Amino acid sequence: MPQSKLDSFVSSALKNVGIEEQIGYKIDVPPRREFGDFSTNAAIIAGKKLSRNPLDVAEEIVAALQKIDNLKLIRELKTVKPGFINIFLNDAYIQQSVLEIHKQDHAWGKGDDYKGQKILLEFVSANPTGPLHVGHGRWAVIGDIIGNLFKAVEYSVTKEFYVNNVGNQIEMLIKSIEAAKAGKPTPEGGYGGVYIRDISDKLKEQSSKIKTSGEIIKDIINQQKHVLSNLGIEFDSWFLESQLHEGNKIFAAVQILHDLGKTFEEGGAIWFKSQETGDDKNRVLIREDGRPTYFAADIAYHLDKYNRGFDQIINIWGTDHHGYVGRLKGAIGALGLPVEKFNIIIGQLVTLYRGDEPVRMSKRTGEMVTLQEVIDEIGCDATRFFFAATDVNSHLDFDLELAKKQSNDNPVFYVQYAHARICSILKKSQSLNPKSEQGDIISNLNDPAERRLMLKLLAWPETVKLAAKLRHPHRICEYGKELATEFHHFYEKCRVLGNSARLVLVDASRITLRNVLELLGVTAPESM
RNA sequence: GGGCCCGUAGCUCAAUGGAUAGAGCAACAGAUUUCUAAUCUGUUGGUUGGAGGUUCGAUCCCUCUCGGGCCCGCCA
Numbered sequence: 092m093p094q095s096k097l098d099s100f101v102s103s104a105l106k107n108v109g110i111e112e113q114i115g116y117k118i119d120v121p122p123r124r125e126f127g128d129f130s131t132n133a134a135i136i137a138g139k140k141l142s143r144n145p146l147d148v149a150e151e152i153v154a155a156l157q158k159i160d161n162l163k164l165i166r167e168l169k170t171v172k173p174g175f176i177n178i179f180l181n182d183a184y185i186q187q188s189v190l191e192i193h194k195q196d197h198a199w200g201k202g203d204d205y206k207g208q209k210i211l212l213e214f215v216s217a218n219p220t221g222p223l224h225v226g227h228g229r230w231a232v233i234g235d236i237i238g239n240l241f242k243a244v245e246y247s248v249t250k251e252f253y254v255n256n257v258g259n260q261i262e263m264l265i266k267s268i269e270a271a272k273a274g275k276p277t278p279e280g281g282y283g284g285v286y287i288r289d290i291s292d293k294l295k296e297q298s299s300k301i302k303t304s305g306e307i308i309k310d311i312i313n314q315q316k317h318v319l320s321n322l323g324i325e326f327d328s329w330f331l332e333s334q335l336h337e338g339n340k341i342f343a344a345v346q347i348l349h350d351l352g353k354t355f356e357e358g359g360a361i362w363f364k365s366q367e368t369g370d371d372k373n374r375v376l377i378r379e380d381g382r383p384t385y386f387a388a389d390i391a392y393h394l395d396k397y398n399r400g401f402d403q404i405i406n407i408w409g410t411d412h413h414g415y416v417g418r419l420k421g422a423i424g425a426l427g428l429p430v431e432k433f434n435i436i437i438g439q440l441v442t443l444y445r446g447d448e449p450v451r452m453s454k455r456t457g458e459m460v461t462l463q464e465v466i467d468e469i470g471c472d473a474t475r476f477f478f479a480a481t482d483v484n485s486h487l488d489f490d491l492e493l494a495k496k497q498s499n500d501n502p503v504f505y506v507q508y509a510h511a512r513i514c515s516i517l518k519k520s521q522s523l524n525p526k527s528e529q530g531d532i533i534s535n536l537n538d539p540a541e542r543r544l545m546l547k548l549l550a551w552p553e554t555v556k557l558a559a560k561l562r563h564p565h566r567i568c569e570y571g572k573e574l575a576t577e578f579h580h581f582y583e584k585c586r587v588l589g590n591s592a593r594l595v596l597v598d599a600s601r602i603t604l605r606n607v608l609e610l611l612g613v614t615a616p617e618s619m
Numbered sequence: 620g621g622g623c624c625c626g627u628a629g630c631u632c633a634a635u636g637g638a639u640a641g642a643g644c645a646a647c648a649g650a651u652u653u654c655u656a657a658u659c660u661g662u663u664g665g666u667u668g669g670a671g672g673u674u675c676g677a678u679c680c681c682u683c684u685c686g687g688g689c690c691c692g693c694c695a
Contacts, residue, residue, distance in 0.1 A: 122638060132637065135675075145675080172638070173675050218695065260695055280694095332695095360693055371621075375693045385695045413623050414690040439624060440689070481632065486625060486688060493631075493644090500657065502643065508657050516654050557635065569633060572642070579658055588654045597654095619657065 092188065093180060093546075094118055094129065094553045096164060101133050104155035108148055110137050120550070127169065127177035128546060135174040145174025152176060185545045186533045192548060192599040200551045200606050204559075206245040211396055212238050214407035215319070216253040219311045220264045222286055223318050223462040225489055226409065226441045231462070232478035232612075233438065234407050235324045236564040239610050244559045249401075251328040253392065256308050257336055258385060265304045268294070284459070318463045322471055323612045335391045341383045344391035344426070345376050353425045363390075368421025390422045397428050405562075407436045407483075436562060438483035444490040460491065469494050469501075472613045476503035479611055480568040502572055507616055509575035510608065513601040514617040516587050520594055535592040540577075540584040544596065547577045548603050555610070564611070571607045574600070 097118050105114070116133035134152050138145030149170035156168060156176075167179040192199050214234030217227050234250065241248045255261075267281035271291040277283045290307060293299045301310050312329070319326070335341050345361060348354050353364050354376065361377040363386070376387040396404050408416070416435050424430045443450040443460055450460060466474050468491070477494060480502065481487050498504075536545065551570070558566040578600050587593045608615040 117635075117637085119635090119637080122634095122640085126638070130638085135637085139675085175638075220695095255695055258695060263694095358693085362693095371691070378693045380693085382693085384693065388695095410624060410689050412690080416623090437623075442688080484624065485632075488631070490631085497631095497644075500644075504657055505643085508655080512655055512658080519654060561635070563635095565633080566635095569642085572633095576642085582654080583650095583659045586654065619655080 092549050092552050093164065093184070094550070097129055097131070097178060100156055100159050100164075101131055101152070103159060104152045105133060105137060107155040108137055108141070108151050110140060114140060120546075121177065126171075126175075127167075128180045129178040131176050131178070132174070134170070134176055138174055146170060149174045149176050180546075182537065182542070183534065185542065185549065186536050188549050189536075189545055189596060189599050190533060192602055193595070196602055197606070199602055200555045200610075201243045201245070202552060202556055203245045204556065205241070208246050208402040209249075209400065210241055210246045210403045210405065211249050211251060211399070211401040212241070212405050212407070213251045213253055213396075216255070217315060218255050218260055219308045219315070220260050220282060221284070221311065222459075223315050224459045225443055225462060225465055228322070228462040228465060228474065229441050229478045229483070229487060230407050230409065230438065231319055231322055231324055232475050233436075233483055233564055235322075235612060236475075236479050236567070236610065237405075237407070237436075237562050239612065240555065240559040240562070240564065240567070243555050243610060246403075249327045250325075251330055252326045254312060254329060254331045255385070256312075257332045257388070261304070261308065265307070268307065318461075318466070321463065321466050322474065330392070332388055332392070335388055335395070336383075340395060341387050341391040342377075344394050345383070345387055347394075347426060348376070348390075348422070351425065351427070363422060363425070365418055365421050368417070368424060370418050370421060374418060386418070386422075389419060390426070393419065393423055393433070394426060394428070397423075397432075402432065404433045405436065406434075407438060410437055410439050413437050436483065439486045441487045441489050444488055444492075446490065446492045450491075465491075465494070469498050472507070473498055473501050473503050475612050476501070476506075476568060479564045482563065482565050502568070503613060504619070506571040506575045506604065506608065507613070508619055509578045510601065510604045510615045511617060511619040512582065513578070513597055513604065516597055517594070517601065518617075520588055532592040533595060535590075536596055538585055540581040541593070541596060544577045544581045544600065547574050548599055551603050551606070567607060567610055571604070571611070574604060574607065578604070 101116065101118065105111075105116075114133070114136045116131055116136050118129055118131045121127055121130040134149035135145045137152070138148045141148065153168045153170055153176060156165065164181060164184045165178055166181045169177040169179075171177060212234060214230050215223070215227055217223055223231070238248050238250050263278070263281050266278050267283070267287050268291050270276065270278055270281065271287050272294055277287075290301075290310075293301055294307075301307060316326075316329075345354065348363060349361070353367070355362050355364060355373075359379040360375045362373045363376050365374045366372060374386055375384050376390075377383050393404070416437070420430055420433065420435075423433055469477070473494070477489075478487075536542070551574075554566060554570045558564065581596075585593055587597055605615045
C-alpha cells in the first residue's frame with residue numbers, strides 16, 4: 092500500500108544522498124490537506140546527519156524519487172520550510188489500489204510480518220474467589236484484541252488465563268462460605284457479598300452437585316468462563332496454579348535458583364537474593380513452615396512458560412502489580428532465561444462512577460459491579476468498544492450512567508451504522524443494477540470526498556501493523572471512527588446508486604469496516 | 620520516605636519529536652420530495668497543570684514543581 096511503497100522509495104532515494112543506514116525518518120499523513128497525501132521528514136534528518144542544509148538535501152531526494160518512481164505512484168513532490176517533502180499521489184494509483192481490497196477481502200489489512208513466531212499472551216488471570224468485575228473487563232477486552240492484532244500479523248498466539256487456585260485467598264473464601272452457611276458474620280479479611288450467600292445457599296440444597304471446596308472453585312471458574320464468553324472471549328489455555336504444586340515444579344524452580352547461588356536461608360525460610368537484581372529487599376520463596384510463596388509459584392509458572400518454547404511471553408497486568416514487575420524479571424534473569432522475551436503491559440485501573448459518585452469496590456462487603464451486569468446493561472459490542480477505545484496507560488473513568496445513556500450515540504454505533512448503511516445500499520443496488528461490471532470505471536472516482544475515502548481505506552494495513560507493534564487496540568477504534576466519518580461524508584456528497592465505480596468503492600468500504608469490527612470483536616450488522 | 624502511571628476544550632478521550640493540537644458528548648445555528656437523519660454542514664470552546672532545559676521543531680524527551688491514581692507482606 093502507498094505508505095510502505097513510499098517507504099521503500101524514500102529509503103533508496105536516501106542512498107543517492109549518501110545515507111545507507113536507518114535514520115528513523117517518518118512518512119506521515121500531514122495535518123493539512125494542502126501538504127499532500129503523505130509527507131516525510133527524511134531530508135531534515137539526513138541534513139542533520141550530513142551537516143547540510145535540509146532543503147538542499149530535500150531537493151536531491153525529490154530528484155531521486157522522481158527517477159525511481161517514474162511518475163507512476165507520485166504525481167507531485169514539494170519541498171517546504173525546514174525540509175519536509177510533501178507527496179501527492181496519482182489518482183490512478185489510488186483507484187487501482189481500491190480494487191486490491193476486493194481481491195484480499197478477509198485478508199485485507201493483514202500482514203505476515205511476524206510469521207511463525209510463537210507468542211504467549213496471559214491476561215485477566217483473576218482469582219477464583221468471586222465474579223469478574225468491571226476492572227477485569229478492561230484486561231479481558233484489551234488482551235483479546237491484542238491477541239487479534241497479533242494474529243493479524245501472523246504471530247501464533249496462545250491466550251492463557253492463570254488461575255490462582257491455591258493459597259490463603261482460597262482458604263479464606265471457603266471460610267467465608269462456611270460462615271455464611273452457618274449464619275455467622277463474614278470472618279476478618281474474608282469475602283462478603285451476594286455471591287457468597289448464593290454459594291452457601293447452593294451448598295444447603297440436597298440436590299446440589301457442588302459439595303467440596305474444589306467444586307466450589309470449579310464452579311466459580313466456570314462462571315468466569317461464561318461471562319468471558321458473553322464478551323466473545325475464549326482462552327486457549329487455563330493454567331491452574333495447582334498444576335505447579337502437584338508437579339513439584341515450584342520446588343524444582345527454587346532448587347535451580349539455589350544451585351545458581353541465588354538463594355539463602357534465614358529465619359527458617361528460603362529467600363531469593365532479589366536485592367542483587369535491584370529490588371529494595373530480598374523476598375521469601377519458601378516460608379518458615381515449608382509452604383512456597385506466591386512469588387515462588389510465579390517463578391515456576393514463568394519458567395514453565397519459557398520451557399514451552401515461546402518466542403515472546405507477554406502479560407497484561409493492572410498497575411496495582413507494577414511493583415512486582417522488577418522482582419519477577421529479576422528472578423527470570425537469575426534463572427538464566429532471556430529476559431528480553433518477557434514483556435509486561437501495565438494498564439491503569441478503572442474507576443467506576445455512577446454519575447458523579449465513585450463506586451467503591453469492596454471485597455469485604457462484596458459491593459461491586461460485576462462485568463456481567465455491565466454487559467447486560469450496555470451490551471457486548473458497546474462494552475468491548477468502550478474498554479478498547481482508551482489507551483491502557485490512561486486511567487479510565489467508567490461512568491455507568493453515561494455508558495447507559497450513550498448507548499444510543501456511542502461511537503461503536505456510529506461505526507456499525509456506517510456498515511449497515513453500506514449493506515443497505517449494496518442490497519438495493521443488486522435489485523436496481525444486477526450486473527456491476529469491472530473495467531476502467533474505477534477511474535471515474537475523482538470527487539474529493541471519494542479521494543479522501545480511498546486514502547483512508549488504503550491506510551488500513553499500516554494501522555493494523557502499527558497497532559500490533561505498539562500493542563494499541565485503541566488505534567483500531569480511532570481508525571474505525573475516522574473511516575466511518577469519511578464514509579458518511581462521502582455518502583452525503585456522492586450518490587452511489589447507478590454509479591458502478593462508486594459501488595466498487597462502497598464495497599471496499601464495507602470490507603474494510605467489517606475487518607475493523609472483526610478485529611475489535613464487535614458485530615458488523617447489515618441493518619440497524 | 621522510595622517507585623510506576625496520568626494531567627490536553629465544560630465532560631470523556633485522540634495525537635509513532637513535526638507544520639495552524641484533533642474527535643465525540645454537551646451548547647448554539649442549519650440540512651431530509653434524494654441510496655438508512657443512529658447521518659451531514661457550520662459556530663462556540665485550549666497558555667496541552669506550572670517553571671526551566673534539550674532541539675530547526677516539544678502535548679511527547681530531561682530537570683524541578685503542583686495535583687490525582689496505584690504499589691512498596693513469610694497476601695495473591
